[in-house]
Amino acid sequence: MQTITRQMQQDIRLIGKFTEVWCDGHQHGQRQSVELPGGLAPLRLCPVCADFLAYAVMKRSSCPLEAQKPSCKNCKIHCxxxxxxxxxKQIMAWSGRRMILKGRLDYIWHYFF
Ligand SMILES: [Zn+2]
Structure with a gap:
């Protein structure tokens, strides 16, 4: 596996957390432990959300703009x-609102989309 930078790790942790809140909140079945790269704590996700997260992680870790990355929101490529x-977008908006309601302001989603 390629090197995971600190910034990638933060982004993956963020999208992973949002996906987990989404999956849990929609009571998806068959949730199981999903490993993340870069030594991050595993998440509990259903197969569909796990696939989605794998896609997001793959995109994030192969970002060609790594060195000068502004944020995915301001990205010119939109990969x-x-x-x-x-x-x-749907996951970030839904989970973001839910986290705010729960007072989880440590997760701010302005970074993504
Ligand atoms: Zn799910």
């Missing part, structure tokens, strides 16, 4: 396929 991009 996600349209359907995945729509889904990540």
């Amino acid at each position: 996600y396929a349209a359907s995945q991009r729509a889904k990540v």
